[in-house]
Amino acid sequence: MKSILLPLTYCVDAESLSRVAADLTKRFHASLHGLFIRPDPRMAIPFMGEGLTADMIQQLCDSAEKEGLANAAKAEKDFLALMQAANIKIIKKGEHSDHARARWSTVTGQITDHVGRRARTADLAICAQPSSDMPDSDDIFHDLIFRSGRSVLMVPAGYNREVGRHVMIAWNGRAEGARAVAGAMPMLIGAEKVTVVQIGDKDDARPGLEDVIDYLGEYGIEARARQENVEDNSIGNQLLSLASDMSADTVVLGAYSHSRWRELVLGGVTRHIVAKSKLPIFMSH
Template identity: 45%
Template sequence: MGEGLTADAIQDLVDAAEREGRARAAKSQAIFESAREAAGVASGDGIDGGETASASWEEAVGFVADRAGRAARLADLTILAQPGEGSADEGGELLNEVLFRSGRPLLMVPAGATADTGAHVIVSWNGRAECARTVAAALPLLKTAQRVTLLHVGEEHPDRPGLEALRIYLARHGIESEAVRREAEGVSVADAILAAMQDCGGDMLVMGAYSHSRWREMILGGVTRHAIQHAAVPVLMSH
């Protein structure tokens, strides 16, 4: 057994971590302010009831994923970069914590995405509660889309709302849509969804997240995990 760290050594580690945290916060704030100014967005907390967008910077001490997951509960939408190599959220911990802790919708944006995305939205539908919750959150985006395609892979479950029921629901909100059905022949459901996205020319995907347990998907794989790793367009999802 080796000797443990001395109190001074532990304090040195804590001090170094705090210095690194302050440096990362300062760098992040500089990037935030630069992006805000470039977009012409005013600095403010948005509580004055104005019609124009505003943005404010906040800092908190703690684990990033945990704090972000809680803060997102009072956000209409959380926008995060797609996890992956070179990303600050390489393993996807931040994205998953926001999905599971917030109860709110999340928009995952891959590198290279443009601001004009959302002209053709693909809704991946399976009739489950997670999917219905995401569709409800997506209504403002669906109303402004030029085209909405409803996608179902495989056979519809007899005890869940199908594509036609979803089409009628959206029509009641003034949203026209078309239905596309695909079979997952020789490929996974996740691959079939992403292939349909490409075939249909969609530039945004709407889907429920983790219909199965997160641990099952992490071990065995699943639609959500595959989409997080491989989607080439922004993905709106909620759990």
Template identity: 35%
Template sequence: MKNIQKVLLPLNGTSNAEAALATALLFARQFGGHIAGLHVRADSRDVAPLAGEGLSGAMVEDMMSAAEREGSRRALAVREIFGQFTAANGVKVTDMIPPFSGNPVGSASASLVTMTGREHEVVTYRARLSDVTVVPHPDSGEEISSSETLHAILFDSGRPVVIAPRRVPATAGRRICIAWNGTSESTAALHHILPWAAEAEAVRILYSGDYQRRGPEARDAADYLTIHGIHADLVEFGDPDETVGASLLAACHDFGADMLAMGAYSHSRLRQLILGGVTRHVLENAEIPVLMSR
């Protein structure tokens, strides 16, 4: 079974960073992999086009200087929390991503690089050559569903993304739920969860008539996992008094799941932003790591 060797971890600040670092470390240790920490500093020159007319050159310079100072402060804060976490957990820190980690299962290495640019572009490009990207839970005072970097990875990297929970998880990937609705998005999630499912203690496929779209049924998904030597039981979820998203998370809780895999945005993102939806509810309410794919 293909395993996980490169775990990309974008860090843009300290909000929820510890839980994201812990989630990435659980994955890296499970497969003897490497955590590729990445901090993207905004280019202070990008402030100028936003300044608009009516501002003097001196005012624009002041704005750029302020942006530069803020960028330096954030970069220092990220390096401090990264250094503290790796030291406290005995993680070997390297200057760069090794060509092959060679870490024995149960151990991990890590590196941290700082780049300048537009975060959603830089992270997405790096994600394309990573096995999985772990992002901190994006609830730092903003609407989760509008996180530009998270959606850029989902829609434009071709790789899975794991949204870390707000709190440090004790385990991840031992008891896995897979949300199935027959779409290409849920199929991508099924493929991407295989390395974890192959080593999990228990795997459950969750399905619902209200969630199912045109495509293979849950039984077909279970048969596919069987071909890979993975046994998964099937459970239909649903509660007439709850939304699909709430029912899905309740079913995960009943199973004692410590990880959920699901497709993201089977409906258009705009529709989900306006009307709500399963993806949006899970993003905003999940208390376990959630692997999402498109």
């Protein structure tokens, strides 16, 4: 886990995200890229309404540009200060080091212009849990999940504990779950405790608990297996309760085994966990 991406905007509370990112960067001697996306003022021109002169539109664009630059400068200052406090070296693009390091860049445009694409060359992207209090958080999360092809760590607002010390793997034998486990392997190898949970009976055609325990064992991970019966209609709620009961600090989960649209209409495990989790969730789609 050598390359970590932290995409941010002015609407995202970066403090807890940056602290988690700094902790993982130091643990894995990794490179952390803080990526700030600021909106292009010209994109708002079609929505400014009729009756505005060209001079008025230009003034509004200039004002928005000035505000965007100020927001980016403040975000950079906060990020660099936190990295320096964490003893993480600040580098420029193209520089390399054997120690934990971080760099910052600012881009202009929409979230979908940059976030998912930039994450394709990172081992892990860290983002905030989608929340109405942070308007951009939902777009960042879904762009990472559906367009990056990489692992995503979703962190709840205000989370201040360590990540990846006691990991619970939510296993159902599907491809998304297998991809999540593979992506989380560096974290799992360094974890103090790993518990693999399976709820309900699995499809016999899919690998089960014993298979994933054996797979983890090849990496020297002594994981514990836990088979649970379905207790209610919400497997997502049951998984979160189990994670809380066993004092796990991270859940590894395959995201959206069913289509996102089916989950939006009918509900689903991923949708419930994304909305309700108070723990970081390590996901792959």
